[in-house]
Amino acid sequence: MIELKDVTKIYEVNKNESVRALSEINLKIKEGELVILKGSSGSGKSTILSLIAALSKPTSGEVLVDTKKISKLPDNFSSEYRRDNIGFVFQKYNLIPNLSVKENILLPLVPLNLDAQSMHQMSESVMQRFHIEHKQDVLVRNLSGGEQQRAAIARANINNPKIILADEPTANLDEKLSLHFIEMLRELKASNKTIVIATHDPLFFGLDFVDREIQVHNGSLVL
Amino acid sequence: MKNKTWLQGALNIYLIEYALSAILRQKYKNFFILSIFTFLTFLLASVFFITNSIKYELASTLEALPQIIVQKIKAGRQDDIDVSALDEILSIAGVSDAVARVWGYYYFQNAGVNFTLMGVDEYENQYKNSLEKIVQKFDFNNEENIPSMIVGQGVKENMLRNYYKQYFNFIKSDGTLKKVNIAGVFDGDTQLESNDMIVMSKDEVREIFDIQQTKATDIIVKVANPEEINTIASKIRLMYPECRVITNQDLQVSYQNIFDYKSGIFLALFIVCLFTFFMIVYDKASGLSSEEKREIGILKAIGWRVDDVLKEKFYESFILSFFAYVLGIGFAFAFVYIFQAPLLRNIFIGYSELKTSFELPFVFDTQTLFLVFFLSVPIYVAATILPSWKVATLEADEVIR
Numbered sequence A: 001m002i003e004l005k006d007v008t009k010i011y012e013v014n015k016n017e018s019v020r021a022l023s024e025i026n027l028k029i030k031e032g033e034l035v036i037l038k039g040s041s042g043s044g045k046s047t048i049l050s051l052i053a054a055l056s057k058p059t060s061g062e063v064l065v066d067t068k069k070i071s072k073l074p075d076n077f078s079s080e081y082r083r084d085n086i087g088f089v090f091q092k093y094n095l096i097p098n099l100s101v102k103e104n105i106l107l108p109l110v111p112l113n114l115d116a117q118s119m120h121q122m123s124e125s126v127m128q129r130f131h132i133e134h135k136q137d138v139l140v141r142n143l144s145g146g147e148q149q150r151a152a153i154a155r156a157n158i159n160n161p162k163i164i165l166a167d168e169p170t171a172n173l174d175e176k177l178s179l180h181f182i183e184m185l186r187e188l189k190a191s192n193k194t195i196v197i198a199t200h201d202p203l204f205f206g207l208d209f210v211d212r213e214i215q216v217h218n219g220s221l222v223l
Numbered sequence B: 001m002k003n004k005t006w007l008q009g010a011l012n013i014y015l016i017e018y019a020l021s022a023i024l025r026q027k028y029k030n031f032f033i034l035s036i037f038t039f040l041t042f043l044l045a046s047v048f049f050i051t052n053s054i055k056y057e058l059a060s061t062l063e064a065l066p067q068i069i070v071q072k073i074k075a076g077r078q079d080d081i082d083v084s085a086l087d088e089i090l091s092i093a094g095v096s097d098a099v100a101r102v103w104g105y106y107y108f109q110n111a112g113v114n115f116t117l118m119g120v121d122e123y124e125n126q127y128k129n130s131l132e133k134i135v136q137k138f139d140f141n142n143e144e145n146i147p148s149m150i151v152g153q154g155v156k157e158n159m160l161r162n163y164y165k166q167y168f169n170f171i172k173s174d175g176t177l178k179k180v181n182i183a184g185v186f187d188g189d190t191q192l193e194s195n196d197m198i199v200m201s202k203d204e205v206r207e208i209f210d211i212q213q214t215k216a217t218d219i220i221v222k223v224a225n226p227e228e229i230n231t232i233a234s235k236i237r238l239m240y241p242e243c244r245v246i247t248n249q250d251l252q253v254s255y256q257n258i259f260d261y262k263s264g265i266f267l268a269l270f271i272v273c274l275f276t277f278f279m280i281v282y283d284k285a286s287g288l289s290s291e292e293k294r295e296i297g298i299l300k301a302i303g304w305r306v307d308d309v310l311k312e313k314f315y316e317s318f319i320l321s322f323f324a325y326v327l328g329i330g331f332a333f334a335f336v337y338i339f340q341a342p343l344l345r346n347i348f349i350g351y352s353e354l355k356t357s358f359e360l361p362f363v364f365d366t367q368t369l370f371l372v373f374f375l376s377v378p379i380y381v382a383a384t385i386l387p388s389w390k391v392a393t394l395e396a397d398e399v400i401r
C-alpha cells in the first residue's frame, strides 16, 4: 500500500546550512495496517508523514502509494492525490480559526462543487462519528483543544480517505482526552483504514490493536 | 453531481461563498481597501464623465460656429464693415449665403462681466438655426413700443442678482439709457455659447452701440462645400485686403483652449498612476500576512489545487473590486451630473465666472464605463492573485510548518 524506497530528505535551511531529516529509509505499510512511528523530537517522524501525504518531495528515493509514485507527482496531482486518499490530522490541527466547525469540515469538498444535499449528509455523518455536531456552528477559535482535535479528525475523514495520518495527536490533550482519542483510533482501525501515527506519547505504546511500532532515530528507522 | 446545469458546473457556489466569508473575516482591512478603491474609481470616473460632457459641449459649439467670419480692420482694430460687401461676397462661386451681423460685447458694470448683444432681423435669414428658432418664437417689438430681448440663463441670473427682473437699462454710447424688456430666456442647444448672450432686434443693437444702418459688425459666410472654406476665405482676403477673414478652423483652436479637456486626460493618467502606486504600496506594505499564507497552505494540504486557491482569490478580489467599482461609478454619476462636479470642474474650465455657469450635459457612454473598469478591477485582481499564486505554488509543507 505505502512504500518508501531509499528515501532521503534534506532541508535546505539556507545556502550554507542544510538538515538531513531522513537518511535512506525503507518502509512498507500494508493496507489496513496501523503503524506507530515513535521517537524523540527531531528524529524525522513528521517528515515521513509529510512525504506520504505528498506535502513535500524526497531529496532522493521514492514514495509509492498503491504502486503510484507520488513523490514524482506534479503539484496539482499531489493535491488531487491528497483529496482522494489522505486524511491528515495535523499536530497544530490547521483549522481556520474564524470559520465554524462545519465550514472547516466541509472545506476539503469545496473545490468538488458537489450538490448541497451530499455535502450536508457527508458533514453530518463525520460530525456525528467524531462527536462534534453539537458545536458545528461555533467558530473554531472558541473551541477547547479536544474539540478542535475532533473537528480536525472529522475534517480528515470527510473525503472518506484510505489513509489516515496523525502527527502528535495527543500533544495538546490531557490524559482523559488522549484516551478518548485512542478509542476513536480503535474505531478507525476497525473501519479498515491504513493509519500512520507519529507520536512520542507512551500512551500509544503496547496497544492491542496497533500492528507495528517503529522507532525513528536521527533520520533512520531502528529495526 | 447528476442534475447539474452548465452554469452550476462552471461556477462553484461554495467557492464563491467561501470567498465572501473570507472577505467578511477580514472586515476592517477589506473595508479600508473598499473605501480607497471606491474613492479612486470615483475620481477616475468623474474625470472621464466631465471630459465627456465637455467634449460633447465643445462638439456642439464647434458645429454651430460660422464657417467664415469677415471683419473690417482699421488701424489694427476691428471696425464696422460696410453692408455693401455682402453682395460682392455672395457673388463668389461656392458661397451659399452671407449674413451681416450686428452685435457686440456689452460690459455689465454691476456684475463685472461681458454680455454678448446679438441683433436679429425677423425678415432675414439667421446665420444659425438656434437663432432662427428664437426669431420665430418671440416678437421683439410688442407692447407700447418698448423693445424686448431674449437672454441667456447666465445673463438672466446676473440681472436678477442686480434686481432687474422685467427689464434692463442699457447705457448707449451717448450716455443716455435704453430700456429693454426681458421677454424670455434663451435655451440654446449649447449652453456654453448661449449662456452670456442677449438677443434683440438689429435696430436696438445698432442704437445701443451706435452702428449706422449701412454698417455691420461683421459678415458671416456660408460655404456649400466645407472643403472649399479655405479657398473661398483666400478669395475674400484678396477682395478685401483691409479685412480679417477667420475660418472655423482658426476658431476651433481657440475654443479648444477654453475647455482644456486635455488636462482631464492628464488627470485621468495621474489617477491611474495613483491607483498603481496604491496597489504597489499596499502589496509591499501588507503583502500576504502570515495568517493568509498559512490559510493557503492549509487549503493546499487538505486537497485544494493551485487553481482552486487562485479561483477563490479571484472571486474574493473580483467581488470586492467590482463592488467598489459600482459604488465609485454611482458616486461619480451623482457628483458630476446631479451636483455638477463642484471643485473638479474648475480644473477643466479656466473661464470667467459667467461662462462657468453652464451645466454638464448628461452623456451616457458605455466605453467610459468599460475603460474605468479595465483601469481598476483587473489591476486589483492581479495584485491579489499574484502573491497568492507565489504562496500556492510553494510546497504546502513549507507554508504550514
Ligand SMILES: Nc1ncnc2c1ncn2[C@@H]1O[C@H](COP(=O)(O)OP(=O)(O)O)[C@@H](O)[C@H]1O
Pocket: A011, A012, A013, A019, A020, A021, A039, A040, A041, A042, A043, A044, A045, A046, A047, A048, A198, B398, B401
Ligand atoms: N522545513 C524544514 N526546514 C528545515 N529543517 C526542517 C524542516 N522540517 C524539519 N526540519 C528538521 O528536520 C529534522 C526532522 O524533523 P521532524 O520530521 O519534524 O521531526 P519530528 O517530527 O520527529 O520531531 C529536525 O531536525 C527538524 O529541525
Ligand SMILES: [Mg+2]
Pocket: A042, A045, A046, A047, A167, A168, A198
Ligand atoms: Mg514532529
